[in-house]
């Protein structure tokens with residue numbers, strides 16, 4: 001390797017990004033395409049995936065994007081997605097487990113059903129899809145060029161903050177824990193497992209707060225660096241973890257939150273006489 005471009009390149013790598021038609025997943029899919037990867041995006045809405053894939057493929061990136069249906073909320077859906085990925089190629093270099101759902105309600109009325117729904121997608125779906133794609137990841141993996149699993153966690157899985165999204169915050173802590181467990185178990189197969197723990201980014205999920213410029217600026221005031229995250233922030237992190245540059249990193253929960261997870265009370269002893 002002789003250039004920085006080569007160090008961070010994902011040229012020719014095969015990647016799957018779940019939930020890649022919108023928000024964080026789309027920013028990730030586009031970054032991988034920019035780096036030269038052959039990217040598959042899949043979610044429940046096949047048409048949205050096909051349309052987003054066409055737009056990204058026509059944007060002039062080095063790689064290209066294809067989109068199709070995939071539902072990670074049920075075992076049957078996961079089996080179908082694994083079969084679809086296998087039908088398109090025997091190996092998979094990069095799996096980005098990005099699909100996620102949330103629900104917010106006050107503590108005293110928080111519905112039980114929104115524990116089952118959120119944990120099914122964010123935690124069980126992530127685990128079972130990874131398990132199902134292990135043969136394809138192993139087929140791509142080598143000692144010098146490990147295959148990659150990148151799970152999308154959250155600053156809400158690191159900090160004890162729910163703001164009504166109880167099952168979501170707990171699911172993201174589970175994502176971080178699963179990441180470390182699988183990093184340990186998959187290392188002998190030359191598969192790295194890492195998580196991104198984003199702070200606030202614009203998406204469907206956060207549109208209620210970041211959907212307008214004013215809203216995004218207000219949310220940014222809660223971030224030490226004074227702004228919400230943007231596509232470049234995700235691109236840098238995903239290309240690092242997916243390329244030769246990140247080949248020796250496994251089990252990391254990478255904060256991508258403008259400093260939020262490093263916040264603490266500014267004084268411990270300020271009132272000491």
Ligand SMILES: NC(=O)c1ccc[n+]([C@@H]2O[C@H](COP(=O)([O-])OP(=O)(O)OC[C@H]3O[C@@H](n4cnc5c(N)ncnc54)[C@H](OP(=O)(O)O)[C@@H]3O)[C@@H](O)[C@H]2O)c1
Nearest residue numbers: 019023024043044045071072073099100200201203204205
């Ligand atoms: N935006 C943020 O500030 C932020 C911060 C930290 C972490 N995250 C994480 O980033 C990830 C993406 O969320 P987002 O913020 O970008 O919100 P989003 O735009 O709502 O994206 C969620 C994606 O997941 C897909 N999805 C939902 N259920 C699915 C299922 N059963 N099977 C397959 N795909 C499914 C959705 O597509 P369909 O509706 O077509 O299925 C959608 O593309 C999530 O894991 C979220 O927790 C986001």
